[in-house]
Amino acid sequence: MKVFSLSTLDSEPSDPKTFVGQARLTRMNDAADRPHTNVYRVAFEPGARTHWHTHTGPQLLQVIEGTCRYQKDGGAVREADVGDLIAIEPGERHWHGAGPDGPMTHVAINIDARTSWFEAVTDAQYAAS
Numbered sequence: 655m656k657v658f659s660l661s662t663l664d665s666e667p668s669d670p671k672t673f674v675g676q677a678r679l680t681r682m683n684d685a686a687d688r689p690h691t692n693v694y695r696v697a698f699e700p701g702a703r704t705h706w707h708t709h710t711g712p713q714l715l716q717v718i719e720g721t722c723r724y725q726k727d728g729g730a731v732r733e734a735d736v737g738d739l740i741a742i743e744p745g746e747r748h749w750h751g752a753g754p755d756g757p758m759t760h761v762a763i764n765i766d767a768r769t770s771w772f773e774a775v776t777d778a779q780y781a782a783s
């Protein structure tokens with residue numbers, strides 16, 4: 655058994671090539687232990703969001719703070735609240751981030767899920783809720 659305490663883990667700022675705005679990523683497991691499952695805590699500042707992207711495997715997002723704004727390509731912009739779990743299918747083009755009025759943190763569980771990144775989510779796309 656290992657405990658990954660948030661206070662002892664390193665976090666890194668989001669990459670501006672793949673995120674709009676500011677977010678911090680904390681890896682919550684050890685990739686060497688479980689190479690096929692990766693768990694991240696991602697803390698988004700208000701208005702921050704990922705670029706459009708896909709994963710090769712399933713991704714589960716659980717909101718643990720604030721309101722999550724997300725969209726599947728071709729669908730409406732939607733919001734999820736604390737405790738909600740968003741399950742993203744392999745290959746679904748999507749984005750996720752904070753709402754405009756406050757920070758949002760989610761835990762992301764990626765299962766055999768390499769990520770392919772695409773273009774930024776524009777302000778007009780983000781606001782189309």
Ligand code: MN
Pocket residue numbers: 707709713742748749750
């Ligand atoms: Mn995703």
